[in-house]
Amino acid sequence: MSQDRLLVAIDTAELDGAVRLARSLAGSAGGLKLGLEFFSAQGPQGVAKVLASGAKLFLDLKFHDIPNTVAGAMRAAAALGPFMLNVHASGGRAMMEAAVAAAAEGAAKARKPKPLVLAVTVLTSLGDEDLSSVGQHGSTADQVKRLAVLAQKSGVDGVVCSAREVAALRSECGPDFKLVVPGIRPTWSAVQDQKRIMGPADAIRQGADYLVVGRPITGAPDPRAAARSIAQEIAKGADKGAGA
Numbered sequence: 053m054s055q056d057r058l059l060v061a062i063d064t065a066e067l068d069g070a071v072r073l074a075r076s077l078a079g080s081a082g083g084l085k086l087g088l089e090f091f092s093a094q095g096p097q098g099v100a101k102v103l104a105s106g107a108k109l110f111l112d113l114k115f116h117d118i119p120n121t122v123a124g125a126m127r128a129a130a131a132l133g134p135f136m137l138n139v140h141a142s143g144g145r146a147m148m149e150a151a152v153a154a155a156a157e158g159a160a161k162a163r164k165p166k167p168l169v170l171a172v173t174v175l176t177s178l179g180d181e182d183l184s185s186v187g188q189h190g191s192t193a194d195q196v197k198r199l200a201v202l203a204q205k206s207g208v209d210g211v212v213c214s215a216r217e218v219a220a221l222r223s224e225c226g227p228d229f230k231l232v233v234p235g236i237r238p239t240w241s242a243v244q245d246q247k248r249i250m251g252p253a254d255a256i257r258q259g260a261d262y263l264v265v266g267r268p269i270t271g272a273p274d275p276r277a278a279a280r281s282i283a284q285e286i287a288k289g290a291d292k293g294a295g296a
């Protein structure tokens with residue numbers, strides 16, 4: 053079903069608002085994403101309350117530290133029962149390998165299914181000039197590819213990238229490597245702080261597995277209707293008969 057590929061980013065510090073959104077989006081999206089804002093305010097107990105709505109959860113904490121520290125954090129996060137967790141690929145191979153092993157350990161110890169572990173390549177809010185300003189010369193596309201290849205060698209299940217890199221990564225990393233894509237903007241929504249953006253249908257046509265969409269849904273007057281509209285766009289992108 054097209055909505056299975058939609059993960060809604062609930063970026064709020066408020067527990068009640070997050071639980072209300074989670075309940076109202078049930079059946080209109082494949083899962084929810086909670087990130088740093090919610091986790092910093094509500095912690096693991098808040099995550100457990102959102103999980104109790106029955107949603108599949110991408111816990112987007114983007115760990116980036118030395119391997120031992122990331123392993124400890126991944127063990128604890130995996131025990132909460134998310135279906136996806138992530139780290140920054142720029143933390144390097146040893147860190148990603150430690151993250152993969154620790155996620156499996158943490159889930160097994162808590163008797164939860166092993167989560168998918170993803171690596172963030174280059175944030176979708178960054179462009180070539182931003183990379184250059186932190187001393188990384190060359191294009192975002194090249195950097196994303198370099199980090200995705202390293203992530204795959206490190207044993208992660210997939211990467212977070214923008215839709216603009218999806219086609220290249222699909223051919224480089226193969227059909228089973230998960231490509232999870234934020235920076236999705238339907239024509240009716242504002243770009244805000246995102247830079248490497250694409251519409252839902254085109255992102256799916258490029259080969260994305262999951263689309264992560266936040267403010268176009270959570271900031272809409274009717275979030276459930278906005279999620280359904282995006283799911284329809286996903287269906288169009290997935291419809292091979294429509295010239296995809």
Ligand SMILES: O=c1ccn([C@@H]2O[C@H](COP(=O)(O)O)[C@@H](O)[C@H]2O)c(=O)[nH]1
Nearest residue numbers: 061087174175176234235264265266267
């Ligand atoms: O490169 C990245 C990695 C993560 N994100 C997260 O996705 C959502 C996008 O929300 P919008 O409101 O649709 O912009 C947000 O939670 C980010 O933390 C990303 O945008 N880019």
